[in-house]
Amino acid sequence: MPLTLNELYTQTKHQYHLSMIAGETGIDHIMNWVYVSEDSSTHNFLKGGELIITTGINCQDEASLYDFIETMIKSHTCGMILNTGKYILSEDITDSIKALCDKHNYPLIEMPWKVHIYDITRNYYNKIFMDTQKDTSITDAFLSFIEEDSLHHYDALRILEDNHFEKEDCYEIALMKCNKKAISDDLKLRLLFLMESYIKLNDLDIHIAFYKNHFLFVFHDMEEELIYNEISSLISTLENSFKKMQIYAGIGSSVHTLREIRVSYQRSLAALVYAANNGQEIARFEEMGFFRILHSVNDKNLLMAYHDEYLKNIEEYDEIHDTNYLETLHQYLLCNGSIQHVASNMFCHRNTITYRMRVIEDHWDLKLDDTVERFHLMVAFFIRDYLGRK
Structure with a gap:
């Protein structure tokens, strides 16, 4: 701290x-x-x-x-x-x-x-430098576990335990980013100052670092509901100071050893992407439903191939003919086949939706009364959302 x-x-x-x-x-x-x-x-x-x-x-x-x-x-x-x-x-x-x-x-x-001003400033500079070195060493130690740098795990564990982060304890990662493609050094310092001030003011056991263009928070032995509340309150504090800034956060899963902290980091990153793609302020990995399964698939090309198998032809047809069959199909699946609900959601007459669904079934040979077929199509739409294809 x-x-x-x-x-x-x-x-x-x-x-x-x-x-x-x-x-x-x-x-x-x-x-x-x-x-x-x-x-x-x-x-x-x-x-x-x-x-x-x-x-x-x-x-x-x-x-x-x-x-x-x-x-x-x-x-x-x-x-x-x-x-x-x-x-x-x-x-x-x-x-x-x-x-x-x-x-x-x-x-x-x-x-x-x-x-003499020289005496006090030199003393204070040295203390600040030593504190910065300590903070950097803690950050590097956490990152060695996040990046699976096993060559440095022994030293990292010693540093963390010396600073009261025990090997077997409860940890949870959260990530935060703002709606700027690149964060200048000046903005980064201002945001970090506000974050650290908030943490100090509220006496929270959180370590902060800036990593891969995101603000990384390591929560230590804290209830998940409290983590969510503190992240929400912190976002409000930051957005009050930077009026035109939109901030997103993703909260990973709780883990119980330092060696598992990479899992929490990866899940927090998935939750952050989910939050940003869906325009919501905070997303918890544990509340992402089916997206948690998609996150566990390491082969993104496999996901894309699955998506293309079921939706690519309709997507390309819409682009060429300026139609809206893909979204109509999505709404039909979400509304469990209710033409009236689809028409209401899309602000169309029910006869228009009925016509579109007949075209979809005939043109692409879809059997929408088949539960397995509808399941495959819904999974393809989940993949579409997960990969950020709008």
């Missing part, structure tokens, strides 16, 4: 003579970098989660200091250290500035001028 401002503040407050003067309720904000800034115009370079350190050289009156802090709050930085004693003094931090920080749960910390 990423570092919080609270962790670093607690570890170093005596060493650097730090004192919290406002916004203490936000002390558990995620901290992912240290940024020395004297000018609010630099806010465009911020990604979120930075701890701002300033001497206040350009904020030597209440109004300018207030505006500077307000800009840093809006930029989603995690807090600010004021290096007081030269350009700004303790008495310059007015009640209105403290009230601003308290209102937004924005930690405002005072550090005396005798403390």
Whole structure:
């Protein structure tokens, strides 16, 4: 899990003579970098989660200091250290500035001028670097099981067990993606920051990584209903921050050893594809019905051949003659042969549907009163949906 401002503040407050003067309720904000800034115009370079350190050289009156802090709050930085004693003094931090920080749960910390900014930033950079290395090693360890990299399983298991991920325990993978073909590094960092903040705020035991253009979540010892609820809530949080973004998620199956985690990953990927193809926000593998069987077929060419055997001729006829026989047949099967229901679903007169069905049976020699024939056709339509052929 990423570092919080609270962790670093607690570890170093005596060493650097730090004192919290406002916004203490936000002390558990995620901290992912240290940024020395004297000018609010630099806010465009911020990604979120930075701890701002300033001497206040350009904020030597209440109004300018207030505006500077307000800009840093809006930029989603995690807090600010004021290096007081030269350009700004303790008495310059007015009640209105403290009230601003308290209102937004924005930690405002005072550090005396005798403390060199170089010393504290180097210390914090080292701690952030070590934490990042730890997080990367955990991610790589999980991926060694997901990718079946058996050469590194021993080391991966040692790393995970050292970080309280036991070999025999309950794990479940979920995947998330947004409706963008490629995610820029900037967007990826912003999304990861929001995800990690949500997880930290709700005290959840989840490991996050970015893998093959998807956000990967490893849930540890968590009930499936809670997993679904947290993913749903997280999607709402992200979409509230990025108004035009559509997010999809797939939830795999629960497994009980680290060596089985690849199964959960593969199933979460199938559920993600299912969700995106069907325009639904979240899909659970366990609720995908017959699609779970199709997912287990490794030979996709076999599935395509099965589809083509039953539906390709009708599909090509529709394309050439601009007809709608394939969808009519699909609706007929879904409606269990009810002409009235098909007509209602397709907004057609029942006589039109009756005519189409007679053409379908005669032209392609289909015996739709045969249960086995209808089963084969329905499986072909399931394959069509599974392969994303619209």
